[in-house]
Amino acid sequence: MSATRTEHDAFGPVEIPAERYWGAQTQRALGVFDVGTERFAPCLLRAFGLQKIAAARANVRCGVLDPALADAIVAAAQELRDGLLDDHFPLTVWQTGSGTQTNMNANEVIANRANLRLGQPLGANSPVHPNDHVNASQSSNDSFPTVMHIAAALEVRDRLVPSLAGLQRALDDRAQAFAADIKVARTHLMDAVPMTMGQAFDAFGWQVRNALARLDDAMPRLRVLAQGGTAAGTGLNAPAGFDVLFCEEASALAGMPFTPNSCKFEGMGGHDALLELSGVLNVIAASLMKMANDIRWMGSGPRCGIGELVVPDDGLTSSIMPGKRNPTIAEVLVQACMQVMGNHVTVTMAGASGNFELNVAKPLLIHNLLQSIRVLSDGTRVFADKLVAGLAVDGERLAANVGNALLAVTALNPILGYDKVARITRTAMERRITPREAAVDLGLLSGEDYDRWVDPARMACSSRK
Template identity: 45%
Template structure:
């Protein structure tokens, strides 16, 4: 491999000849070699920040028109690259300095070297020009807020899609009666539509929680520079940058925020990820319900039929497994673990700056991406094609002992319990045991024990 020499304040470094990065990136590439690469959404957000900063600095008379145009052109061309091509010049890992300085400098260096392609005499410098009026301490958390906001909005769309798919099932099966279960034991009947309505409401609440929280990601710490005082950033710079970023992302970002808070704390990301954790908890419950109700087909509940998306076993022919539910539950457990990581990392805002920034945003984006993908798969590849086994549901209702609850208002709790116990003990139906008890007639039993009526499906909830 051929190399060129690049220099920084620590000396000279050999850099691969074709690489767009410079000395600081090369040092980091060797000093920090562990873990995943910095997420590309963060890189793209930093490129947008550099583009907006060059525009603002030009308009405010802080850098020359020629240099500004070169920086704008370089950032624009880099942003136009597909992910696989863009990744080539951004080789740094998440586990680096806690401020994200190496990644910020990676972006600065790549833009500066890109300008040389247009004009070998450009004179654009990574620190003095591309990073003008900025610090890693304010650009990186600005990128964090932007990428988190975008990721959450995408997740909200996936959750709404799942709600819509479940609502179809709720309506389709509003009159299909099944046995309810509490404590994993038989309970009174409900319709499958009612059961699904509970899932829908859970997700609607989760969606509302996220919507109520995600505006906390609109505050951008840009303009705070090193410690929040705004040293070396001219008046109007932060507002101009935030305005351009708002147009690019079609989001109402604002630079009107406490910069000391923006550098030292990541409360917004922390609280929003709490919403992701809550969503994950509810998704885990829903997915578990679906896969247990679909268990069988001969030795399980067998109340639901799920799509056969792929062979379920490498040894057992004809097996169908709830793979989409399993993927979703695995993602949910990962998100719960990620919430602990973010909670601890967000607490480490020592003095003027939190130094866990890269792991906070990488973890947040992983959670959002996992949920967006698995929720979409669960909706499209399982819920959409799911049907009920109505005969099996009717069979379980007919043989359940807990429909005896409907007799309690007429003959009392104690007498009703004796009937259920007798039916269980003697292996008879509840109806046979009730008539044999002498407490009710066959006609009374048929009138009072009406599973569909017991669901109160036409009654509005008080």
């Protein structure tokens, strides 16, 4: 049997593993919430470290916390922010809808670690108390949503935006490299008129540019924090100006501007800014899924598919078919996008689960939102680096497809009229000949005139005239 220590809270004594920094409330929660294995992402714990540092410093500036105790709290919270205390957060996502247990977990870990630094044993709760000092001027009801916003904002800035920017650069590079490569456009999955492969990749690049713009639009609302609302939004037990000072400290720590929510009730009872961000992630997932699917279809084959793109070899193969190469990286990104879409449904339901002055699905909401950011970020980075950057075109396949493209004769509409051009396409299909041969055989054009009017390269660039 492992060694334990005894701690006390308002309900009496609790036995806690001797070496762990958490306290009585966390230990009780472990016995109550025996549900699932899903844990919060480490970035949420980092955000809690930042939040507790900012709160301690703001409390000192407000004159409600002794500077010596604040120094100990800040030092311990910095260890949490640095990822040194992750093993002391045993709770799963499945807990009270306000996130109270994880907030108390942070308070207890920081208090115990601070007291150790001050020469006191674990469980002493003195001179630093988890509620009276670490949680001073705060409630779980305003601290947890504040941490949700901070974690999401930092993950978007530090993880998702760089990944998308890298993908945009890779797509722009391929668009330029493929600018002169003529291909057949496809609408309704069927052959259409000529275009360039560069134009296809330019379209992908614009989708990513728009994704970055959408994220930029959502960020100002994400950086508005509920801290200072305490239990219900009224600010009970928080000193005047605490919210402003907290945001000043948090901004300095994070390197991004945070501002107090002027209506704490809105920031605690509803999470529309987080739901808005999830909606943006859902749009980005749709864009990336379309892109990945287009690329893997254009690279399908290599002998019996479309085969216009040559997808880089990832070194993996089939368990039964020797030498088979699959678009595995595109498939990974597609699956990540599916997860984000499913998460958005969950986030939507969680975001709608505010009851009066408190949303009570906060842990579920932020768990899914942070997972969406993470898988989109990682999937995009791998997709850009290991697939898009190494894409090449099969020039011979492109030329063969363009030469056999029926709908290139659309360029003849102004010359012959729609009905005569339709005869050319119908004849070419029925007799399995090229449209050039059909036009000549029907006596509608000479070969020289056909070549003069049906120029795929000129048709692909017609929008630039």
